[in-house]
Amino acid sequence: MSFITGVGLTAYGRHEGSSTLELMSKAAALAISDAGLKRSEIDGILCGYSTVAPHIMLATVFAEHFGIRPAYAHAVQVGGATGLAMTMLAHHLVESNVARHVLVVSGENRLTGQSRDATILALAQVGHPDYEVPLGPTIPAYYGLVASRYMHEYGVTEEDLAEFAVLMRKHALTHPGAQFHDPITVADVMASKPVALPLKLLDCCPVSDGGAAFVVSRERTGETGVRVRGCAQAHTHQHVTAAPALSELGAEIAIGRAKQASGVAIADVRYAAVYDSFTITLAMLLEDLGLAGRGEAAARVRSGYFSRDGVMPLNTHGGLLSYGHCGVGGAMAHLVETHLQMTGRAGNRQVPDASIALLHGDGGVLSSHVSMFLERVR
Amino acid sequence: MSGGKHALADWTTGAEAIVYQSCAACGAKQYFRRSFCAVCGAPDPEEMRASGEGKVYATSQVVRAATPETRAHIPYNIVLVDTSEGFRMMAHGDNDLAIGDKVTARFAPFAGRLVPYFAKAKS
Numbered sequence: 387m388s389f390i391t392g393v394g395l396t397a398y399g400r401h402e403g404s405s406t407l408e409l410m411s412k413a414a415a416l417a418i419s420d421a422g423l424k425r426s427e428i429d430g431i432l433c434g435y436s437t438v439a440p441h442i443m444l445a446t447v448f449a450e451h452f453g454i455r456p457a458y459a460h461a462v463q464v465g466g467a468t469g470l471a472m473t474m475l476a477h478h479l480v481e482s483n484v485a486r487h488v489l490v491v492s493g494e495n496r497l498t499g500q501s502r503d504a505t506i507l508a509l510a511q512v513g514h515p516d517y518e519v520p521l522g523p524t525i526p527a528y529y530g531l532v533a534s535r536y537m538h539e540y541g542v543t544e545e546d547l548a549e550f551a552v553l554m555r556k557h558a559l560t561h562p563g564a565q566f567h568d569p570i571t572v573a574d575v576m577a578s579k580p581v582a583l584p585l586k587l588l589d590c591c592p593v594s595d596g597g598a599a600f601v602v603s604r605e606r607t608g609e610t611g612v613r614v615r616g617c618a619q620a621h622t623h624q625h626v627t628a629a630p631a632l633s634e635l636g637a638e639i640a641i642g643r644a645k646q647a648s649g650v651a652i653a654d655v656r657y658a659a660v661y662d663s664f665t666i667t668l669a670m671l672l673e674d675l676g677l678a679g680r681g682e683a684a685a686r687v688r689s690g691y692f693s694r695d696g697v698m699p700l701n702t703h704g705g706l707l708s709y710g711h712c713g714v715g716g717a718m719a720h721l722v723e724t725h726l727q728m729t730g731r732a733g734n735r736q737v738p739d740a741s742i743a744l745l746h747g748d749g750g751v752l753s754s755h756v757s758m759f760l761e762r763v764r
Numbered sequence: 765m766s767g768g769k770h771a772l773a774d775w776t777t778g779a780e781a782i783v784y785q786s787c788a789a790c791g792a793k794q795y796f797r798r799s800f801c802a803v804c805g806a807p808d809p810e811e812m813r814a815s816g817e818g819k820v821y822a823t824s825q826v827v828r829a830a831t832p833e834t835r836a837h838i839p840y841n842i843v844l845v846d847t848s849e850g851f852r853m854m855a856h857g858d859n860d861l862a863i864g865d866k867v868t869a870r871f872a873p874f875a876g877r878l879v880p881y882f883a884k885a886k887s
Contacts, residue, residue, distance in 0.1 A: 506830035516776045517796055518854050521879055522826065522834035527842050530824030535844075538822075538863045580827040582842075627795065627844065627854045 388477040390612045390760065391487070391603040392421025393722040397563035398596035398710025402498050406436040407451045409493030413597035413715070414452060421601040422608060423487060425452070428601070430485030431459040432472040434492035434714025437508040438499035448491065458485050465512060465749025466661055468492070469598070469718035470617070470756035476602035477614040486604050492714035493597025505593050512750050514625045526582035526590055526664065528626045528751040533584050533666035539632055540673075544584050546684035547665040548575035551588045551707055553687050554662060557694065558704025560735050565594050565710035575665075589665040594710030598718035600725070610729045610764055615742070616648025617758035626751040636755035637674035637746065644757035650742060652676045655759075657727055657740040658698050659720035661748045662705040671746055672700075675757070699737040702727065717747050728762045771797070772811045775880055780871045782816060782880055784851050785809035795851040816869030817885065818847040820861050833875040840874070843867075845882055857882035 394416025396409060404412075410433065418425055431454065433445045441447050445459040458479065464471040469492065476488035496505055509525045536542060552572055558564035570588060578587040602614070620636035620643065623629045645651065658677055662668035672683040677698060678691075686692060692700035703709045703723035706716050726732040727740035745758045773779035776797075785794050789806035796802075801809045821844040829835040843857040845867060856872060856879055865884055872881035 503830045506828075510830060514796060514854075520776070520875070520877060521842060521854055521856060522829060522831075522837070522840065522875055523824075523842050523854070524826060524828065524830055526828070527824045527826050530826075531822040531842065531844055534824060534863060535822040580825075580839075582827065583823075583825040585824075625796075627852055 387604070388480045388614045389603050389606040390600050390614070390721070390725055391607040392417045392419070392423065392601040393725045394420060394599045395563065395719055395722040396597045398594040398712055398719065399565040400498055401495060401595035404495050404595060406439040406494050406499070407448060409495060409595065409597035410448055410491050410599070411452050413493055413599035414489055414491045417489065417491070417599035417601050421487070421603065423601065425454055428454050428487050428489045429457045430476065430479055430488035431456045432476055432488060432490045433461050434468045434472065435461055435463050436494045437505065437713060438495055464754045466663055466717055467747035467749035467754045467756045468714045469721060470745055470747035470758055471619065473600070473602060473614070473721065473758065474617045474619065474756055477617060480602055480604040488602045489599060490602060491599040492718055494713040494715060495595045496712050497593050497595045499595070502593055512624070514627065518625055518627060524582055526585050529664045529666055530582035530585045531626055532670070532752060533664070536632060536666060536670055537584065540681035542669060542681055542684065544576065545572055547584070547589055547669060548572040549684045549687040550662065550665040550668045551575045553692060554701060554705040554707035557702050558708035561703045561709060564704045564708055565592055566704070566708045585664055585666065591663050591706035591711040591716070594712040594716070596710060596712035596715050598715040598722055600718070600721060610762060612725055612728050613761050613763050615650055615759040615761040616644055617756060618643030618647050620755045621753065624750055624753050629752065635674060635752050637671050637748065637752070640755035640757040641675045641746070644759060648759040650759040652744070654742050655698065655744045657724060657737060657743040658692070658700045659724045659743060659745040660700060661717055661720070661746055662701060662707050663711065663748070665707070667748060668705070670752070671748060675744065675746055694735060694737055702732065702735045702737065721745060724760060728760065772813060775871060775878055778878065780878060782814040782853065782869060783811055784814055784849060786812055793849060793851045795853050812849070814847055814849050818845040818867055818882070820857070820863050820865045820867055820882070821846045821852060822863060823857065823861055825859060837874055843882055853880070855880040855882055858884065
């Protein structure tokens with residue numbers, strides 16, 4: 387068994403003058419103290435990567451900086467799925483007695499540490515160096531391609547996609563750490579500047595500074611335990627040119643395997659934390675995961691199904707779209723929020739029953755997927 | 765690039781051509797050049813020149829570009845085309861292309877090189 391025993395999250399947005407290592411350290415200290423542990427008790431470290439401060443050994447760089455000498459440490463790189471992939475690995479590491487308390491940590495000064503162009507350029511490199519990148523695509527364009535096809539096959543409209551941006555912003559309004567606190571409407575999303583059609587500025591997550599961390603332990607350290615019930619991955623391609631048909635993407639495969647590994651059904655889930663780099667990402671993943679029928683996710687947003695007081699509260703912190711996206715830490719905020727909800731510590735964002743949660747991460751262009759079920763035990 | 769022993773020049777190396785590979789063992793077609801077939805692993809898939817005909821699978825018009833070289837071209841339409849030979853490729857295309865349109869390739873300058881560019885096929 388494994389438990390998420392502590393979580394730490396900084397505000398996302400501008401952290402002028404904070405380095406990648408400082409943001410990681412801040413989040414790590416919060417998570418370790420939340421778990422009620424001393425930093426000397428951490429014997430494993432998994433960290434993500436930083437596009438601002440690339441390093442071939444970031445986990446050891448961090449361990450030295452932070453003052454830990456772990457028995458196990460390395461970085462993990464699976465794009466946006468990195469946070470959940472690290473959690474899955476930490477789960478297996480503590481279950482197999484390799485480590486007792488694994489610190490999963492990431493942070494990046496992506497907003498203030500480099501120009502927006504530099505970020506867009508760095509991220510576009512997930513494309514094929516010979517057959518895609520020379521054509522000048524951007525990450526929004528890769529997802530814009532997928533969006534155009536998804537809209538074509540399932541009759542989804544741009545107004546439908548806008549609903550997801552509006553919902554994430556509504557949720558962010560109640561979180562003091564979120565990057566954005568101005569309410570938006572569907573009309574605002576529709577009128578926002580085109581980026582890579584059909585995606586417009588408000589369909590896209592922002593670039594942020596921030597850090598997130600959690601501790602995965604063999605035994606629970608607090609009264610309420612948040613246990614990893616089961617998790618699984620699927621990797622079908624790297625480049626959008628080589629992606630399979632929409633009906634064969636990895637999210638469906640990963641969730642199928644995770645259900646099998648955990649014995650949990652979608653009907654058991656009470657809280658959802660789903661990757662939302664773009665509105666299309668969230669719409670597609672909700673439908674791939676079975677949280678809405680094909681082409682029906684937007685209608686469920688409109689009916690309040692995914693709202694804080696709805697049947698399936700979703701990303702109550704505001705998600706990547708409105709809490710912010712600092713790279714690997716971006717989607718780790720989803721897990722931090724899930725943990726707060728499951729342990730009844732989400733304050734004015736608290737949902738009535740987050741006893742079983744489904745988390746899903748996506749890296750690349752719907753290339754790499756991790757699905758995970760968490761369960762509250764008392 | 766890890767081309768086979770009979771590598772044909774294509775647009776990725778500056779020539780006005782679209783090249784793909786066809787596996788003699790299993791018949792699979794692949795666009796990204798490799799020295800083996802990614803489906804069955806057989807060595808040296810045969811290199812072939814594509815006709816430049818196909819059908820639009822997806823489109824995204826880029827309005828926000830990330831470099832001065834690409835910014836000079838905005839807006840430009842990125843398209844995925846399912847070629848008549850049976851492989852999918854990324855290219856540029858006319859801004860009015862819609863999914864399902866039958867298209868033909870030519871080559872157009874973009875950011876200091878030639879890239880495949882699709883327009884509606886003349887019926």
